[in-house]
Amino acid sequence: MSKKPKARSGQSFPLGATVLDGGVNFCVFSKNASAVELLLFDPEDHRYPSYTFWLDPREHKTFYYWHIFITNLKPGQLYGWRVYGPYAANKGYRFDGNKVLIDPYARAVVMDNYDRQAAIEPGDNCAKSIKSVVVGKGDYDWEGDKPLNRPFSKSIIYEMHVGGFTKHPSSGLPEELRGTYRGLIEKIPYLKKLGITAVELLPVQQFDPNDVPNELSNYWGYSPIAFFAPHHAYSSTTDPLATINEFRDMVKALHRAGIEVILDVVFNHSGEGDATGPTLSLRGIENRAYYMLNKENSHYVYQNFAGTGNTLNANHSVVRRMIRDCLRYWVSEMHIDGFRFDLASVLSRDEDGQPIENPPVLWEIESDPVLAPTKIIAEAWDVHQYQVGTFLGDKWAEWNGKYRDDIRRFVKGDNGMASTMSNRITASPDLFQKLLRDPNRSINFITCHDGFTLNDLVSYNEKHNFANGEGNRDGHNGNLSWNCGVEGPTEDPKVEKTRQKQIRNFLTLLMLSQGTPMLLMGDEVRRSQQGNNNAYCQDNEISWFNWDQVAENQGLLRFVQMLNAFNLATEFCQEEWYWNAPGHLGGSSCIFHGIELQKPDFGYNSHTLAFTLKNKQYDKRLHIMLNMFWEPLEFELPKSRQWNWKKMIDTAAPSPEDIYSEGDAPAIRKKKLKLGGRSIVVAQALKGR
Numbered sequence: 174m175s176k177k178p179k180a181r182s183g184q185s186f187p188l189g190a191t192v193l194d195g196g197v198n199f200c201v202f203s204k205n206a207s208a209v210e211l212l213l214f215d216p217e218d219h220r221y222p223s224y225t226f227w228l229d230p231r232e233h234k235t236f237y238y239w240h241i242f243i244t245n246l247k248p249g250q251l252y253g254w255r256v257y258g259p260y261a262a263n264k265g266y267r268f269d270g271n272k273v274l275i276d277p278y279a280r281a282v283v284m285d286n287y288d289r290q291a292a293i294e295p296g297d298n299c300a301k302s303i304k305s306v307v308v309g310k311g312d313y314d315w316e317g318d319k320p321l322n323r324p325f326s327k328s329i330i331y332e333m334h335v336g337g338f339t340k341h342p343s344s345g346l347p348e349e350l351r352g353t354y355r356g357l358i359e360k361i362p363y364l365k366k367l368g369i370t371a372v373e374l375l376p377v378q379q380f381d382p383n384d385v386p387n388e389l390s391n392y393w394g395y396s397p398i399a400f401f402a403p404h405h406a407y408s409s410t411t412d413p414l415a416t417i418n419e420f421r422d423m424v425k426a427l428h429r430a431g432i433e434v435i436l437d438v439v440f441n442h443s444g445e446g447d448a449t450g451p452t453l454s455l456r457g458i459e460n461r462a463y464y465m466l467n468k469e470n471s472h473y474v475y476q477n478f479a480g481t482g483n484t485l486n487a488n489h490s491v492v493r494r495m496i497r498d499c500l501r502y503w504v505s506e507m508h509i510d511g512f513r514f515d516l517a518s519v520l521s522r523d524e525d526g527q528p529i530e531n532p533p534v535l536w537e538i539e540s541d542p543v544l545a546p547t548k549i550i551a552e553a554w555d556v557h558q559y560q561v562g563t564f565l566g567d568k569w570a571e572w573n574g575k576y577r578d579d580i581r582r583f584v585k586g587d588n589g590m591a592s593t594m595s596n597r598i599t600a601s602p603d604l605f606q607k608l609l610r611d612p613n614r615s616i617n618f619i620t621c622h623d624g625f626t627l628n629d630l631v632s633y634n635e636k637h638n639f640a641n642g643e644g645n646r647d648g649h650n651g652n653l654s655w656n657c658g659v660e661g662p663t664e665d666p667k668v669e670k671t672r673q674k675q676i677r678n679f680l681t682l683l684m685l686s687q688g689t690p691m692l693l694m695g696d697e698v699r700r701s702q703q704g705n706n707n708a709y710c711q712d713n714e715i716s717w718f719n720w721d722q723v724a725e726n727q728g729l730l731r732f733v734q735m736l737n738a739f740n741l742a743t744e745f746c747q748e749e750w751y752w753n754a755p756g757h758l759g760g761s762s763c764i765f766h767g768i769e770l771q772k773p774d775f776g777y778n779s780h781t782l783a784f785t786l787k788n789k790q791y792d793k794r795l796h797i798m799l800n801m802f803w804e805p806l807e808f809e810l811p812k813s814r815q816w817n818w819k820k821m822i823d824t825a826a827p828s829p830e831d832i833y834s835e836g837d838a839p840a841i842r843k844k845k846l847k848l849g850g851r852s853i854v855v856a857q858a859l860k861g862r
Contacts (some may be wrong), residue, residue: 176244176245177245178196178213178224178243178244178245178246179243179244179245180226180241180242180243180244181196181241181242181243181244182232182233182240182241182242183198183199183200183233183240183241183242184198184200184235184240184242185200185235185236185238185240186200186238187200187278188200188201188202188238188277188278188495188498189201189276189277189278189279189280189401190250190252190276190278190279190280190305190307190308192246192247192248192307192308192309192310193242195244195245196242196243196244196245196246197242197243197246197247197250197307198240198241198242199211199240199241199242199243199252199276200238200239200240201238201239201240201254201256201276201277201458202237202238202239202277202458202459202462202491203237203239203256203258203458203459204237204459204461204462205258205259205266205268205459205461206239206256206257206258206268206458206459207257207258207259207268208227208228208230208256208257208258208270209228209233209239209254209255209256209257210225210226210227210228210254210255210256210257210270211225211226211228211241211243211252211253211254212224212225212226212252212253212254212255212273212299213225213226213243213246213250213251213252214251214252214253214304215251216249216250216251216283219251219283219285219286219304220286220299220300220301221299221300222253222299226241226243228240228241246307247307247309248307248308248309248311248414249306249307249413249414250306250307251283251304251305251306251307252276252304252305252306252307253273253274253275253276253299253302253303253304253305254273254274254275254276254305254458255270255271255272255273255274256268256270256274256457256458257270262448262472262473263471263472263473264473265460265461265466265473266460266461267452267456267457267460268457268460269452269457271295271296271297271298272292272297272298272302272452272453272457273298273299273302273303273304274452274453274454274457274458275303275305275398275399275453275454276305276454277399277400277454277455277458277463277495278401278495278498279305279306279399279401279402280306280308280401280402280417280502281305281306281308281399281402281403281405281413281414281416281417282303282304282305282306282379282398282399282402282405282413283303283304283306283405283413284303284405285411286300286301286302287301287302287303287383288301289381289383289384289451290451292451292452292453293449293450293451293452303398303399303453305399306413306414308413308414308417311414311417311418313418313421315421315425315508316425318424318425318428318429318508319428319508320428320433320504320508320509320510320546320547321428321431321432321433321510322510322546323370323371323433323510324613324748325548325570325611325613325614325689325748326611326613326689326746326747326748327370327741327746328370328371328433328548328613328689329368329369329370329371329684329689329690329691329692329737329740329741330369330370330371330372330373330435330616330689330690330691330692331364331367331369331371331372331373331691331692331694332372332373332375332437332618332621332622332691332692332693332694333372333373333374333375333694334374334375334392334393334622334694334716335352335353335354335357335374335375335377335404335407336352336353336392336406336407336712337352337392337694337712337716337717337718338352338356338357338360338694338717338718339351339352339353339356339357339359339360339718340352340356340712340717340718341714341717341718341719341720343719343720343721344356344360344718344720345720346359349409350409352406352407353407353408353409353419354403354407354408354409354419354420354422354423355409355419355422355423356409357423358422358423358426358427361426361427361430361432362430363723364427364430364432365430365431365432366734367697367730367733367734367737368733368734368737368738368741369432369692369737370431370432370433370741371432371433371434371435371510371511371548372427372432372433372434372435373435373436373437373513373691374434374435374436374437375393375394375437375622376393376394376395376397376404376436376437376438376439376515377394377403377404377407377420377436378394378397378399378400378401378402378403378404378436378438378439379397379398379399379400379402379403379404379405380394380395380396380397380398380404380439380444381396381398381444381451381453382406382712384396384444384446385709385710386642386643386710387641387642387643387710389641389642389710389711389712390710390712391709391710391712392708392709392710392711392712392716393622393708393709394439395439395481395515395709396439396443396444396481397439397443397444398443398444398445398453398454399454400438400440400495400496400499401499401502401503403416403417403420403507407420408420420507421507421508424507424508424509425508428508433510433511433548434508434509434510434511435509435510435511435512435513435548435550436503436509436511436512436513437512437513437515438499438500438503438512438513438514438515439515439516440485440487440496440499440514440515440519440520441478441479441484441485441487441514441515441516441517441519441520441555442479442481442482442483442484442485442516442519443455443463443483443485445482445483446481446482446483447475447477447482447483448474448475450482450483459491461473462486462489462491462492463485463486463489463491463492464476464483464484464485464486465478465483465484465485465486465522465524465525465526467525467526476526477556478516478518478519478522478526478555478556478557478558479516479519479555479556480556484519484522484526485519486524487519487520487522487532487534488520488522488523488524488529488532488533488534489524492534493533493534493537496534496538497534497537497538497541500512500538500541500543500544501541501543501544504543504544504547505543509547510547510548511547511548511549511550512547512548512549512550513550513551513552513572514549514550514551514552515552516552516554516555516556517535517551517552517553517554517555517564518551518552518553518554518555518558518559518560518564519555520532520534520535521535521558521560521564521565528558531565532565535565535566535569536565536566539565539566539567539568539569548570549568549569549570550569550570550571550572550616551564551569551570551571551572552571552572553571553572554574559574561573561574561575561604562575562601562603562604562605562607567610569610569614570610570613570614570615570616570689571605571614571615571616572616572618572621572691573601573604573615573616573617573618573688575597575601575604576597576601576615576617576618576686576688577617577618577619577620577621578653579593579594579597580594580597580619580679580682580683580686581619581630581653581654582653583780583799583801584675584678584679584682584801584851585653585654585655585675586655586780586801586802586803586851588777588778588780589777590780591773591774591775591776591779591780591781591782592775594782594799595765595773595775595782595784597617597686598682598685598686598687598763598782598784599612599686599687599750599751599763600612600613600615600686600687600688600750600751601615601688602750606750611748611749611750612687612688612748612749612750612751613687613688613689613746613748614688614689615687615688615689616688616689616691617683617686617688617689617690617691618683618690618691618692618693619679619680619682619683619693619696620693620696621691621693622693622708623706623707624648624649624652624706624707625652625654625702625704625706626693626695626696626699626700626701626702627676627679627680627693627696627699628672628676628696628699628700628701629654629701629702629703629704629705629706630652630654630655630679631654631655631656631657631671631672631675631676631679632656632657632660632661632662632672632701632704633652633654633656633660633661633704634654634655634656634660635652635660635704636648636649636650636652636704636705636706636707637661637703637704637705638704638705638706638707640703640705640711640715641705641707641708641709641710641711642710647707648705648706648707649706649707652706655675657671657672657675658671660704661703661704662701671851673729674824674825674849674851674852675851676696676699676729677729677732677824677831677853678801678824678851678852678853680696680732680733680736681736681822681824681853681855682799682853684736684737684739684740685740685795685797685855687745687750687751687763690740692733694718695718695719695722696733697726697729697730697733697734698719698722698723698725698726698729698730699722699726699729700718700719700722702715702716703715727828728827728828728829728831729828731828731829731832732828732831732832735832735834736822736832739821739822739832743793743795744788744790744791744793745761745786745788745791745795747760747761749761751763751786760788760790761786761787761788761791762785762786762787762788763784763785763786764784764785764787765782765783765784766782766783766784766785766808766809767779767781767782767783768781768783768806768807768808768809769809770809770811780800780801780802781798781799781800781801781802781806781808782799783796783797783798783799783808784796784797785797785811792859792860793857793858793859793860794811794816794857794858795855795856795857795858796810796811796818796855796856796857796858797853797854797855797856798846798848798853798854798855798856799853800848800849800850800851800852800853801851802850802851803850803851804850805847805848805849805850806847806848806850807845807846807847807848808845808846808847808848808854809844809845810841810843810844810845810846810856811858812844813858815860816858816859816860817840817858817859818840818841818856818857818858819833819835819838819839819840819841819856819857819858819859820833820838820839820840820841820846820854820855820856821833821835821838821855821856821857822853822854822855823852823853823854823855824852824853824854825848825849825850825851825852835857838857841856
C-alpha cells in the first residue's frame with residue numbers, strides 16, 4: 174500500500190472483494206453477527222494485520238450484508254474477516270471472533286503459515302490462518318479462447334488428477350513443474366495422441382491438504398475451503414495472482430488442443446468438518462445458514478449426508494446464490510467447459526435434509542443462461558440416496574454407477590448378467606430412457622478415482638489399504654474384481670495373459686457401449702495403486718502416474734489410442750436411442766444375438782451376447798461378439814452378399830493384432846467365427862467392399 178488506506182461505507186453488492194476506482198469494496202453475508210472486522214495484511218509478513226477496520230453496523234451494514242470500501246488498495250492485497258456473535262451450540266451459533274476467516278467469495282488464498290490445529294483449538298489463530306487475496310478483473314489475454322461446446326456424443330472423458338499426472342520423477346519435467354498446471358500443459362501432446370476429448374479434473378477448488386488422519390495428506394481434494402480459488406499447491410509460483418493466470422494458461426492450452434476442461438466440484442460439504450473441526454470460514458460467518466443442522470438433545474448437530482462431518486445447506490437462498498455465482502465465475506472468468514458435481518444428491522435436499530422433488534439449486538443450475546453451453550454431470554447419490562436414472566431435468570448427465578457394476582460382473586464371469594448387459598450396452602434405457610434425455614447423458618465408466626484402477630481390478634480380489642493407517646477398514650469391500658488367479662503382481666505368463674485380455678475386454682465394452690465413456694488416468698498404461706482402493710490420502714507414488722509405464726505398455730497404449738479413434742469415428746455415436754423393435758426411439762437398430770443369429774441367450778448361466786448395429790443412412794455395419802465364457806465358442810456372422818466383414822478388434826490376440834485400422838483389418842471368410850475364452854471380437858462391414 175503506497176498510501177494509508179481509509180474506510181468508507183461501501184455497498185452490499187457484489188459479495189467478496191471487488192476492485193473499483195480508488196480502492197476495493199468488501200462485502201460478506203452474516204445474519205446473526207453482532208460485529209465484524211476487516212483485517213488487512215502486508216504480503217511480506219502476513220502473520221498479523223497491518224490495518225484493522227471495525228464495521229459500524231449503522232454505516233457498514235445493509236440488511237444481512239456487512240460492507241466497507243477501503244481506498245488505496247490494489248489486487249494482491251491480503252485480507253481476512255473476524256466475525257463476532259454468540260457461540261451457542263444449542264442454538265446452532267458458532268461465532269468465534271478469535272478466528273481469522275476466509276472470505277467465501279475469495280478468488281485466491283495464501284496458506285504459507287496455515288496451521289489447521291490452530292483453527293481447531295481455542296484462541297487467536299491470526300498468525301497461522303489462511304489469508305484471502307484481492308483479485309481484480311485483470312488484463313489476461315485469452316487470445317480469442319472460449320469453451321469448446323463439444324457434444325456428449327463426440328466426447329471421451331479422461332478423469333485425472335492435476336498433481337498426480339506429472340508429480341512422479343519419471344515425468345521428465347523440471348522439479349518446479351511437477352504436479353502443477355504448467356506441468357500438465359507440457360503433457361498435452363500425450364493427451365492429444367491418446368485421443369480423449371475432455372479432461373475431468375479432480376477438485377481444483379482450494380482445499381485443505383491437512384484434512385486427513387494419521388499425518389497423511391489430502392490428495393484427492395474433496396475438502397474445499399475456498400470455492401472460487403484455484404488450488405495454490407498446483408501452481409509453479411507462490412504468487413496467488415500468478416496462480417490464477419497459470420490455471421488459465423492450462424485451460425487455454427487444452428482448448429487449443431481441442432480438449433475440454435471439466436471440473437469436479439464439491440458443493441455438498443466443506444473442509445470444516447463436524448463440530449470438532451476447524452473454524453476456517455462458513456462456520457464462523459453464519460453456521461446456521463451455510464450448514465444443515467438437526468436439533469438433538471437440545472443441541473444443533475451437523476447433518477452428515479456427505480459422510481465427511483457436515484453438509485452444505487445448498488437450498489438455502491444465500492448458499493444457493495454462492496453456488497451459482499461460483500459456477501458462473503469458473504465459466505466466465507476461467508473458461509471452464511463443464512462440471513461434475515460430487516455427491517450431487519445432497520443438492521436435492523431441503524434445509525432440513527429431506528429429499529425434495531424440485532430442488533431450487535438444481536433447477537437454477539439447469540436453467541442458468543451463463544451455464545447453458547456447459548456440460549453438467551451429477552454423481553447422483555449421497556450417503557443415503559441413490560438417484561441414478563431419476564435425477565431431474567433435461568440438461569443433467571449422470572455417472573452411471575450401475576453400468577460400472579454390471580460390466581464388472583459380466584466380464585469377470587458372474588451368472589445372470591447377459592440380459593442386463595443388453596441394457597448397459599445401449600445407454601441403460603431401463604434407467605434413463607424415461608427421462609427423454611439423449612442416450613449420451615449416461616456417463617459410462619469402469620473405474621474412477623474412487624476404487625481400484627483397471628489394472629488392480631484384474632489383479633486383486635481384496636482391497637489393500639493398510640498404507641492409509643486405518644487398519645484396512647476404509648474403502649469399499651465389494652469391488653466386483655477378479656485377480657485372474659494370483660493376488661497382486663505376478664510373473665506367471667498365463668495369469669498375465671488373462672489380465673491383459675480382461676483389460677482389453679473392459680476397454681472395448683466401454684468404447685462400444687452407447688453413452689459417453691470416461692477413462693481413469695493411467696488405465697491406458699496399467700497404472701496400479703498396489704491394491705489400494707481408497708487412495709484419497711496417498712500423495713505419493715501409490716497414486717501418481719508413472720511415466721515409465723508408457724514405454725512398458727506400448728501395446729496397450731496403442732490399443733487404447735486406436736479404440737478411442739474408433740469410438741469417435743463410428744457413425745453410431747449419435748444422439749438418438751438405438752431401437753430393437755418397432756416403435757422404439759432412435760434411428761439405428763441394435764439387434765441382439767447369441768452364438769446363433771437372432772437367438773440371444775438371456776438365461777441365468779449365459780456368458781455370451783452378440784449385437785449388430787446398422788442404419789439405412791450408413792454404408793457401415795458393426796457386429797460385436799462377447800464371449801465371457803472361459804472356453805472358446807463359435808459365433809455366427811450376419812449373412813449378406815452386399816456386406817463384407819472384417820475383423821477390427823480381437824481382445825484375445827496379442828498386440829498389434831488386437832486392433833486394426835480400417836484399411837488393414839483382415840477379412841473374415843467364414844460364416845462362423847471362433848472366439849477365444851473370455852474375449853471380444855468386433856467385426857465391421859462396408860457395403861460392397
